[in-house]
Amino acid sequence: MIFRIWRNRRREQDDELLSAYVDRRLEGESGIELPEHFRAEAEGLAETAALLRSVERVRAPRSFALSPEHVRVPGSPLFTERTGWSLALFRAPTIAAAAAAFVLGLLVIGNLAGILEQDSDDAFARSTATEASLAADAPGDVVVDTPGGEPSISSPAATAAPAATSAAAAAPLAPAATVAPAAAPLAPVVTAAPAAAMAAPAAAAPEDFARLESAEALDMAGADSAMLEDGQEALGAESIELNARSESEILPDDDLAPQPDVETALGAAPGQEFPELIETAVAAGDADAGIELPLWQLELAFGLLALALGGAAVAIKRRR
Amino acid sequence: MTRTFNLSELDPEDQVLITRSRQGDLDAFNQLVVRYQDLVFSVILRMVRNHASAEDITQDAFISAFRNIGRMRGVNFRAWMLRIARNATYDEIRRSNRRPEDSIDEQIITLGETLASDEESPEDRAMRRDLGMSISRGLGELQPDQRMAVVLVDVEGLAYEEAADAMEVSIGTVKSRLNRGRRRLREWLVANVEQLPPQFRLHD
Numbered sequence: 001m002i003f004r005i006w007r008n009r010r011r012e013q014d015d016e017l018l019s020a021y022v023d024r025r026l027e028g029e030s031g032i033e034l035p036e037h038f039r040a041e042a043e044g045l046a047e048t049a050a051l052l053r054s055v056e057r058v059r060a061p062r063s064f065a066l067s068p069e070h071v072r073v074p075g076s077p078l079f080t081e082r083t084g085w086s087l088a089l090f091r092a093p094t095i096a097a098a099a100a101a102f103v104l105g106l107l108v109i110g111n112l113a114g115i116l117e118q119d120s121d122d123a124f125a126r127s128t129a130t131e132a133s134l135a136a137d138a139p140g141d142v143v144v145d146t147p148g149g150e151p152s153i154s155s156p157a158a159t160a161a162p163a164a165t166s167a168a169a170a171a172p173l174a175p176a177a178t179v180a181p182a183a184a185p186l187a188p189v190v191t192a193a194p195a196a197a198m199a200a201p202a203a204a205a206p207e208d209f210a211r212l213e214s215a216e217a218l219d220m221a222g223a224d225s226a227m228l229e230d231g232q233e234a235l236g237a238e239s240i241e242l243n244a245r246s247e248s249e250i251l252p253d254d255d256l257a258p259q260p261d262v263e264t265a266l267g268a269a270p271g272q273e274f275p276e277l278i279e280t281a282v283a284a285g286d287a288d289a290g291i292e293l294p295l296w297q298l299e300l301a302f303g304l305l306a307l308a309l310g311g312a313a314v315a316i317k318r319r320r
Numbered sequence: 321m322t323r324t325f326n327l328s329e330l331d332p333e334d335q336v337l338i339t340r341s342r343q344g345d346l347d348a349f350n351q352l353v354v355r356y357q358d359l360v361f362s363v364i365l366r367m368v369r370n371h372a373s374a375e376d377i378t379q380d381a382f383i384s385a386f387r388n389i390g391r392m393r394g395v396n397f398r399a400w401m402l403r404i405a406r407n408a409t410y411d412e413i414r415r416s417n418r419r420p421e422d423s424i425d426e427q428i429i430t431l432g433e434t435l436a437s438d439e440e441s442p443e444d445r446a447m448r449r450d451l452g453m454s455i456s457r458g459l460g461e462l463q464p465d466q467r468m469a470v471v472l473v474d475v476e477g478l479a480y481e482e483a484a485d486a487m488e489v490s491i492g493t494v495k496s497r498l499n500r501g502r503r504r505l506r507e508w509l510v511a512n513v514e515q516l517p518p519q520f521r522l523h524d
Contacts, residue, residue, distance in 0.1 A: 048506040049474050052470060054451065056448050058362035066346060066386055069385075221333050
């Protein structure tokens with residue numbers, strides 16, 4: 001192998017030497033004596049080169065001067081005068097395809113790396129929880145079982161406030177993401193995920209969400225607290241107790257004024273009424289729920305988008 | 321008859337025409353076309369060996385040059401133009417290799433119109449034309465890289481530096497390809513000695 005490389009290099013050097021000799025381009029040519037076996041070959045090559053130089057030069061059969069039609073595609077100035085907007089339009093499919101491919105790459109990498117975990121069970125639990133909250137969100141009054149065992153009748157707006165308050169109030173005691181879903185059955189209007197996200201988004205671990213949302217789907221208010229594991233059991237009971245207190249003691253039904261930390265958590269504008277605040281939060285929660293697609297669907301969508309845009313870019317380039 | 325060009329001998333008028341062409345002046349660019357169309361067409365014809373294809377490729381090469389003249393670096397328009405021509409001919413060679421049914425146009429044998437000297441007798445001219453035909457057949461036996469080196473340096477008389485610029489390789493590579501091309505062409509000419517006019521016949 002090494003010998004072959006050395007031999008090829010040596011042959012190239014010989015070729016370069018012979019070429020330079022034939023073309024009289026050797027430095028200090030007069031003092032250089034070619035080896036005998038090179039001399040005969042060099043003479044033959046010099047003869048060939050002289051023959052080639054004596055070949056007649058060719059004249060162009062016609063003028064190749066360009067007309068304006070040559071440099072402009074009729075009806076399509078986009079392809080010749082590519083400046084400003086036309087340049088942006090020309091490049092738009094390529095840039096969009098690259099962006100779609102980039103997002104797809106991020107999704108795939110995130111999925112493979114476990115950053116963007118979303119399996120089918122998780123999606124199922126999420127959808128079940130959403131259905132449960134929608135069922136509870138029916139118009140009119142809703143009968144809710146409180147932990148005290150005394151059924152109470154409350155309107156959605158009325159129950160929403162204590163629930164949100166309890167979520168915020170419980171936040172300093174424990175990870176808010178753990179407490180807020182537990183409070184959700186008492187106030188179905190404020191769904192668990194948005195309330196928890198607004199109360200303390202940094203504390204929300206994906207595993208906790210998945211587990212607690214599943215529990216929520218099983219109507220946790222009336223259910224046995226054994227559904228929760230270990231420390232969450234205690235937290236669930238504590239939060240349920242807090243919910244009951246918030247309804248009866250902390251915030252009476254006729255007092256809907258939000259606590260300052262709740263206002264902050266919900267991003268209240270100055271002077272905004274609390275019911276409006278809740279509606280805004282619910283709307284935001286619904287909006288968030290609207291983009292909950294399984295990961296593979298997102299990947300497929302971005303993959304198809306990248307392919308379509310890439311195809312468009314290639315088609316434009318070919319047409320040009 | 322040796323025709324060599326040095327980079328330092330390039331016509332400064334080229335630079336003016338290039339500057340105007342970059343501003344979209346088609347007339348200025350057409351002056352450059354008139355200056356170099358014989359060279360460009362000749363190189364392309366000897367590379368693709370098909371008259372109709374050579375015309376099309378030459379026209380396309382000048383159109384491409386006008387559209388991209390803003391990207392041209394340096395002042396050597398001829399080498400830059402030959403680079404475009406080389407890329408276009410390589411594309412055509414690859415395409416024709418995929419279509420073996422496309423035979424080489426026999427018009428290559430006549431090489432179209434030639435730049436004949438007024439002092440030449442009709443007999444000499446006919447003889448040189450015969451030589452051109454034989455050389456063209458022999459060039460067809462070379463690999464494209466070797467053929468390009470031989471055509472640029474030996475037939476068109478470019479300096480090594482300018483040929484290297486046009487071929488986008490080092491000067492050493494030009495020399496190496498040139499020598500191999502000459503050697504192979506010589507072997508072919510010796511093997512087909514009857515195709516050369518008597519006074520040009522090579523002997524082993």
